Amino acid sequence: MRDMRKRMIRNITAAVLVLMLVLSSSACSSSLDMKSILSDGAADFGEGKQEQDFALLSSDEIMNRLIDEFSGSHSEPxxxxxxxxxxxxxxxxxxxxxxxxxxxxxxxxxxxxxxxxxxxxxxxxxxxxxxxxxxxxxxxxxxxxxxxxxxxxxxxxxxxxxxxxxxxxxxxxxxxxxxxxxxxxxxxxxxxxxxxxxNLETDVLKQMKEETRTLLEQAENEINIEGMSDYEIVCEVNDYLCDTIVYPEAEPYAEETHTAYSAFKNGSAVCDGYARAAKLLLNDYGIECDFVVGECIPDGGHAWNLVNLDGEWYHMDVTWNDGGAEWDENARSAYLLVTDDFMRQSRVWDESAYPASADEAYR
Structure with missing residues (x-):
């Protein structure tokens, strides 16, 4: 009787050990399969793509691209x-x-x-x-x-x-x-x-000037500034222009792209068209806004704005905010309400002719 009980215990023990080995083998196999799936999926996802497509650009890289692709369009007569x-x-x-x-x-x-x-x-x-x-x-x-x-x-x-x-x-x-x-x-x-x-026929210019006033009113009807602070209005205007204007791809740029008319009418403008449109909107909203011209480093004529908020002046470059957002959505505000020191990294202008900015970017 005692021998029979021992044999029964040994059989049960053996059965348990076999079951544990089976379960362990199954778990290992599942783990290996999951690792294989993840590895294969990552390889499939990256197939044919360059690493730079996924990497965030540094601020210097974005600035250099902006100089190359979004400057040089402004020139004085x-x-x-x-x-x-x-x-x-x-x-x-x-x-x-x-x-x-x-x-x-x-x-x-x-x-x-x-x-x-x-x-x-x-x-x-x-x-x-x-x-x-x-x-x-x-x-x-x-x-x-x-x-x-x-x-x-x-x-x-x-x-x-x-x-x-x-x-x-x-x-x-x-x-x-x-x-x-x-x-x-x-x-x-x-x-x-x-x-x-x-640079255009006088009859064409007269028509453009007359229509610009109507186009400005239409733009203001599309921008809801009710209850906004001056700072919020500036941000809204920046976003509106970034959403509705595209910088032309190839030179020579059409003459009208230098105007607020083309910015509002055609959704196409170079730097001075962006800057003129921004000035018209902000001035109509009772916010003091200046039109600035200068040269990007190492060369290339450019135009942007200075905006007065709370008694201090700040730079706003809507063209570069729009252009930079092509590579980094956060860059849409990179040149929004910034200082002279910040702008000196990328351009020069006759600083004696314009008001000095605040010491720090607007917060």
Whole structure:
């Protein structure tokens, strides 16, 4: 009886051991299968792909790409000091409807095809820089091509002063001041002439200016700023422009891409088109916004904005925020409300002509 009980215990023990070995073997096999599945899946996922496609770009790499692909599109028009004879010829050959302060068309200041003396303009007299700036602004506002005037007192403007005024007007009025190819000044104090040469036909420019106001209103209807702080409005405008504008892929860039008109109408703009659109929107929302031009390092003309929040100025480059987001979504705010020091890493500008930024980025 005792021997039978021992044999029974040995049999049960053996059966348990066999069962444990089977279970252990099955578990090992499952583990190996799972490792194999994961390994094969990872290999399949990475097949044909480069590591750089998955790697996050460093800030330096993004900046270098931005310089290469999203700068160099802005250039200022050429200015020239014109000889007296050329100044007279410009006035004489001008369409009378394109002239402010003179009549053009003839050497004596009258249109030989028009005998109505009521159409003859009185001589415009300019005695200060401010008066010249007002007259030049009127030229842009009305899309005129020639300004003729007589200097009064000791005032005698030159090309340097004309250039300074143009740059001021470009910053102040994105509605009217764009697409200028050449400008110049010349003549005698009693008979001075300023000319503008536009890159588009004047009829086209007039239509664009008129339609831009309507397009601006439409954009504002699409942006809901109700209850937002000024900071939130700036962020919303940045996002809106990034969502609705694309930087053209190939040069030469169409002339209208330098305008807010094309940014709003066609969803296509280069840097100054982005910056003009941003300025129009933020100014309409009561936020002070400046238009900045400079040069990227090592070269390449560029335009962006300065924005005033809480009494301090900050840089905003919507073009680069949009471009950088192609490689890193977080880069959409990389150039949003940042400092002079930060911007000096990638560009130079005439800092004496613009307000200095805050010491730290906006938080």
């Amino acid at each position: 050429e200015g020239e000091q014109i000889p007296d004879d050329d100044a007279d010829e410009i006035l004489d050959s001008a369409d009378p409807d394109s002239v402010i302060g003179g009549n053009g068309g003839t050497d004596d200041g009258t249109d030989e095809n028009n005998t109505d003396e009521s159409d003859v303009q009185e001589t415009l007299v300019i005695a200060s820089r401010q008066e010249l700036k007002q007259a030049m602004h009127q030229m842009f506002d009305e899309t005129k091509e020639v300004l003729n005037f007589r200097c009064e007192g000791n005032y005698l403007p030159d090309l340097d002063e004309l250039t300074e005024i143009y740059l001021e007007l470009e910053r102040e009025d994105p509605f009217d001041v764009f697409c200028l190819g050449r400008y110049g000044i010349g003549g005698s104090p009693d008979n001075m002439t300023v000319f503008y040469e536009y």
